[in-house]
Amino acid sequence: MCDSMTQAARQWGIPLPIIRRARVLGAANVFRGQRVYETPLRAWIKANPAEVKKAMKDDSARADIARLKLEKLRAEVSMLEERNRRLAASMIPKKTVLEVWADVWSIVAEESEKLMSADKHRVLIHRCESQLAVPLATVA
Numbered sequence: 001m002c003d004s005m006t007q008a009a010r011q012w013g014i015p016l017p018i019i020r021r022a023r024v025l026g027a028a029n030v031f032r033g034q035r036v037y038e039t040p041l042r043a044w045i046k047a048n049p050a051e052v053k054k055a056m057k058d059d060s061a062r063a064d065i066a067r068l069k070l071e072k073l074r075a076e077v078s079m080l081e082e083r084n085r086r087l088a089a090s091m092i093p094k095k096t097v098l099e100v101w102a103d104v105w106s107i108v109a110e111e112s113e114k115l116m117s118a119d120k121h122r123v124l125i126h127r128c129e130s131q132l133a134v135p136l137a138t139v140a
């Protein structure tokens with residue numbers, strides 16, 4: 001007696017698909033709860049060779065499907081890896097981007113400082129002109 005179908009398959013050397021097939025077909029006295037009994041199982045196997053063959057054929061078909069799915073998945077992974085390699089080759093390195101942004105921001109800061117100084121100068125001239133009521137360009 002074994003506590004599970006997997007344990008029975010390992011311990012008795014009976015393929016798991018055959019044990020599952022016996023369970024699905026309600027093999028008499030083979031199963032009680034989760035437990036599997038060897039003698040009734042072996043008797044069921046001898047009495048049902050067609051079902052044993054079908055169980056192994058179905059398992060083989062499932063294995064083929066699983067193998068095909070795995071092959072498809074590997075092909076998709078390979079395609080994605082190739083796409084990623086192509087994209088990586090066309091990308092600008094992060095360090096270069098950061099260096100360019102640092103240069104751009106330093107230029108922007110410098111130019112904005114100049115503009116603010118020029119603007120302050122214009123405001124000062126405007127205030128002076130308004131208080132004097134004479135354009136500074138004409139005073140000399």
